[in-house]
Amino acid sequence: MIEARGLTKRYGDKLAVDDLSFAVQPGVVTGFLGPNGAGKSTTMRLILGLDRPNSGVALINGHPYRSSRTPMREVGALLDAKEVHGGRTAQAHLLALCQANGIPGTRIGEVLDLTGMRDVAKKRIRGFSLGMAQRLGIAAAMLGDPQVLMFDEPVNGLDPEGIIWIRQFMQTMAARGRTVFVSSHLMSEMSVTAQHLIVIGRGRLLADMSTSEFIAKNSEARTRVRSPQGERLAAELGRHGGRVTQVDGFLEVEGMSTDQVGDVAAAHGLTVHELFTQRSSLEEAFMELTRDSVEYHAEFPADSGRPEERALTSARTER
């Protein structure tokens, strides 16, 4: 279990992580989602005690990571696969890590098999492709069979086969009761990998909910209808409680289903040429969510965030 409480990190003038609080539970894959530069990697470094927060704490299994005496049994982390000394062989790299935590060297063969890296164990890391380096990073993370797995953008640089492999790997680990925390800037990737989502933008928490809940909340369904008697239909729908706007030659109706719109049209003898449900894609929902946060941050100081002001800025930028 990972906990962040009020984590804040500043680099000079830039606020990278802003009062971030969340908990990552075991048994599910938790996606850590946000656009590039949202503060995902920084948050992970704060959790691992690599960077020091300006305020707040990060706890793993209830204590700060830096106090752990058997850290590799607790956390397996892959932040940047290329952050290893290229002059070393994969085998030597893994051996040094085993020794640092007093883990038996027999474990090296096991994690090499697990990641399909046995053939290149004696090769120097410098010559590895990004995909191989990612696998080596995962092998290293698995040495201590840790309770918590933390991966920063692990699918970057992987071929489709590798992406499916790591997706299944994370899900298997979660099914075994591990805590799996994986960052990505791709909503589509997270929607098929993660059961729970923590979404951040500009270092702030935007959403912390199950993936299905996130999809239901953010991909709002809207009814669209096209009619040659658009003005009359709009007026009737308005009287029946629908909020109607004009979009691309369609009437877009909020608060009414296709059935209700069809019934209203029939009751008033209005012709309908098209009638369907328009669902915004998850990626759009994610972009909408994070863009709002960016605008909110860019335009207003931290204390003013009333919805009407946000709507206003939103309109201004879209023009």
Place this chain on the structure above:
Amino acid sequence: MSTVATPAPPSSIPSSGTTFVNVVRSEWTKLWSVRSTRWTLLATVVVSLGFTTLFAWGQTANWSRVDARERATFDPTATSLAGLYFGQLAIAVLGALVITAEYSTGGIRTTLTAVPQRLKVLFAKGLTFGVVALVTGLVTSFAAFFIGQAFFATKGVQAHLSDPGVLRAVVGGGLYILGCGMLGFAVGSLLRHSAGSITTAVGLLFVLPLLSNLLPGDWGKTIREYFFSNAGGQITTVRQDPNLLTPWNGYLVFTLEWMVILLVGAVLLERRDA
């Protein structure tokens, strides 16, 4: 939170933890699993012995032209160890690289994730490298001594290990190499950048001591006496220059100097973002 927390099963892998001995073993593996270690150590030995051979050969070839006053103050031990002043650069470079390579590759984050107790990592690294530097230094120093004496014996002016102060000076050569390596390590821990650390260490050991000869007056003399290699190098002499520190005092000063730098590096390591 809507998710039901299931207790995470404990790891099935035994681990004796990040004990100092374990971290030293890990650093030992890391030191020897990169090629640059062997090459730099080899450079330390070859450069030292090469210059020693050159100096000893030159000294004996010109012996007939050396006047009586110079012959009276000739220190065959120190002259045979003079090559170490060039070999010191290679060991200082290795000392710096042992720590700066972690930063240039980003491997420091892997290291500190495996062992989050940072000072333990720094001291394990320092100890591991220090042992290697000392052994290399002793081998080099004794070899240089015997090569030099083989030349001087042709003129009958050679020193013997049993002569007063000679064994101390030859062992001192090894200690001096250790100090130079540790100075590089200390500077590396402070600056974290390879090029900057190497330049600084070489400057402190090699360039500034030469320039300090140009400094005038009393403070110039003080700087000359106490400056890194000027102080540390006294341990390799048998005939003392009365204007410089005594062998052990000089070495003590040199040791305190790199230790202060390492201490500042250690404090910063604890505080800085990795």
